[in-house]
Amino acid sequence: MAEVVALKRNHEQGPVHAALDGGILRLTLMNPPANALSLAFMEALQAELDAARDDKAVRVVVISAPGKVFSAGHDLKELTAHRTDPDRGRAFFELTMGRCAALMQSIVRLPKPVIAEVDGVATAAGCQLVASCDLAIASDQATFATPGVNIGLFCSTPMVALSRNVSRKHAMEMLLTGETIDAGTAREFGLVNRVVPREYLTQVVTKYAQTIVSKSPLTLKIGKEAFYRQAEMGLSEAYDYTARVMVENMLARDAEEGIGAFIGKRKPEWTGE
DSSP, rough: HHHHHHHTTTTTOOEEEEETTTTTEEEEEEEETTBHHHOHHHHHHHHHHHHHHTTTEEEEEEEEEOOOEEOOOBOOOHHHGGGTTTTTTHHHHHHHHHHHHHHHHHHOSSSSSSEEEEOOOTTHHHHHHHHSEEEEETTTTHHHHHHHHGGOOOOOHHHHHHHTTHHHHHHHHHHHOOOOHHHHHHHHHHHEEEEEEEGGGHHHHHHHHHHTTOHHHHHHHHHHHHHHHHTTTTTHHHHHHHHHHHHHHHTSSSHHHHHHHHHHSHHHHHHHH
C-alpha cells in the first residue's frame, strides 16, 4: 500500500513538484522567475503539506528550488493589482497574509521534520519560509534578507519566524537595515544549520533526511511537537509539560523497542506505535 501511495505523490505539474523516494518527500518550488508566494502558489504548497501530513509513506519533507532564487517573498505585482479594488485591496491583503501565516504554521505543526534546501536568494516571506522549517541547509551561494523596510513595507510577518530562530539583535539588524546577508553570516546568526559547496548541497540534505528517516516516526512526531510547544512556555511549565511527554513516550511501543534494541545491541524495528 505504501508503494501505491508513493507513486501517487510523485508529480511534476503545477507550481510545486513533488517526488517521494525512500520516505523523503521533495517539494520543488517551480513558480519562475522568483518563486513569489502568490495566493495560488501558497495554496499549492499548502495542499502538498496537507497531503504529506497523513501520508505514512512520507517521513521527511524537503523544500527546495532550482535556479538563483529560492523565493523572493510575496507577489508584489499581484498585491498591487488589487489596489484598484473598492476597498483599496484590504480584503485581498488580509486573505494573502492570512494564508501565508497558516502556511508557515502548518510547517511548524507538521508531525514530520521539514528541511529547507536553499541554493539561491531567500528574501522577505521567502526568508520566512526558510526560518519556518525545522532545519535549513544552504549552499555557499545562498543569500538572505528581509528587505521590506526598503520599500516602505516592514517585514512584520517574516519577523515572527525570524525572531524565533536568531537573536533579537541579529533579527533587528536584518529587519531595520533590509540588507542582504550571505550564507556564512546566516549560519552565524542561526538562520541555517550548515553551509556547503553548491555541488554538494543536495547530497548533504539527502544525508540529513536519510538519517532522520531511520528514526521512529512516532518519536519524531512527539519530539517536534514538544519542542515548539515548550519553547513558548516558562521554565517550570516547560519542565512539567515535557516530563509528561517523556512518560507518554516511554509507554510507546517504539520506545520499548528502541531501548530493548539498545540494551540487546541490535537494530530496532520501528512500528510507529
